[in-house]
Amino acid sequence: MVWSRPLPSDPSSVTVLKNKVGQYHVSFVVEVDIPYLPAEYEAVGVDLGIKTFATTSAGEFIESPHYDRLDRKIRRFQRQLARQVKGSKRWQRTKHCVAKLHLTIANIRNDFLHKLSTRLVTENQLISLEDLNVKGMVKNRTLARAISLQGWGIFRSMCAAKCAMLAREFQVISRWESTSQVCSSCGYRWGKLDLSVREIVCLNCGATHDRDENAAMTILRSGVEQSQDPKNGHRVSVRPGCQVVCDDVSTRPVVIQLSLGV
Ligand SMILES: [Zn+2]
Structure with a gap:
C-alpha cells in the first residue's frame, strides 16, 4: 500500500x-x-453552463475541461463493443477500455470540480447557486451528453458539503426564478431570450450585460435576499467581519x- x-x-x-x-x-x-477561517469576500452567485462551466457574479468565467476527445473515443469503443460477441475475449478487452476512459473523464472532472468548489467556498462567506432541473434538461437530446458530462449535481453537493465544513452559507435559488430574464441592475423584465443571445442591453436602464454574468448577479441577489429573509429561520448577515455564523466551529469535530x- x-x-x-x-x-x-x-x-x-x-x-x-x-x-x-x-x-x-x-x-x-x-x-x-x-x-x-474568515472568508475574503461576502458573497458570490454562480451561474452554471455548458460552454463556460461557471460564471460568477464577480465577472469570472471558468471554462470546463475538454471532455470531447475522450468522449469521442468512448463512443467509438462502444460501437465496437456492440459489434463484438458478448462475453468473448475481445469484447472483454474493449469493455475494459471503455471503463478506463470513463474513469479518466471522472478523474479529470472530479479534480476540476474539487478545486473550483474549494476555492469558491474558502473565498466567500455565502455561495448562491441555481437549482437546475438536470433531469428535465437531459431530455433535450442534442445537449444530453454535454450536460451529463458537466457534473453540475456533483458540483452542488461538493459546495454544500464544503460550506457546512467551513461554516459558510449555502443558498439554492428556486428553478422557477427567471434569472436570465431580468436585468440585474434595475430589475426590468425583458422576457425569454433565445440561447444564442449572449449580450443584452437593458431597455430600461441602458446597461449592457453579458447573459451569464447577468444571471449570476441575479442568482447572487436572490441568494442574499433569501438568506436575510426571517422566514427562513435564521437571519445571517453577510457583511464583512461579521461573526454570526457558527462561532463554535473551531471546536466541533467534523x-x-x-x-x-x-
Ligand atoms: Zn436594467
Missing part, C-alpha cells in the same frame, strides 16, 4: 473499494478539527473522508 499522506488521527472505520478498472482504494473515516490510492 502506498500512503499519500499520514492519517490525522486513528480511523474509526476502513472501507476497501475496487473499481471496474481493477484499482483498489482504501477509504478511512477520521475525525479532524477544522479551524475557522468527519471527513480521506481516499488513498493504491
Whole structure:
C-alpha cells in the first residue's frame, strides 16, 4: 500500500473499494478539527453552463475541461463493443477500455470540480447557486451528453458539503426564478431570450450585460435576499467581519473522508 499522506488521527472505520478498472482504494473515516477561517469576500452567485462551466457574479468565467476527445473515443469503443460477441475475449478487452476512459473523464472532472468548489467556498462567506432541473434538461437530446458530462449535481453537493465544513452559507435559488430574464441592475423584465443571445442591453436602464454574468448577479441577489429573509429561520448577515455564523466551529469535530490510492 502506498500512503499519500499520514492519517490525522486513528480511523474509526476502513472501507476497501475496487473499481471496474481493477484499482483498489482504501477509504478511512477520521475525525479532524477544522479551524475557522474568515472568508475574503461576502458573497458570490454562480451561474452554471455548458460552454463556460461557471460564471460568477464577480465577472469570472471558468471554462470546463475538454471532455470531447475522450468522449469521442468512448463512443467509438462502444460501437465496437456492440459489434463484438458478448462475453468473448475481445469484447472483454474493449469493455475494459471503455471503463478506463470513463474513469479518466471522472478523474479529470472530479479534480476540476474539487478545486473550483474549494476555492469558491474558502473565498466567500455565502455561495448562491441555481437549482437546475438536470433531469428535465437531459431530455433535450442534442445537449444530453454535454450536460451529463458537466457534473453540475456533483458540483452542488461538493459546495454544500464544503460550506457546512467551513461554516459558510449555502443558498439554492428556486428553478422557477427567471434569472436570465431580468436585468440585474434595475430589475426590468425583458422576457425569454433565445440561447444564442449572449449580450443584452437593458431597455430600461441602458446597461449592457453579458447573459451569464447577468444571471449570476441575479442568482447572487436572490441568494442574499433569501438568506436575510426571517422566514427562513435564521437571519445571517453577510457583511464583512461579521461573526454570526457558527462561532463554535473551531471546536466541533467534523468527519471527513480521506481516499488513498493504491
Ligand atoms: Zn436594467
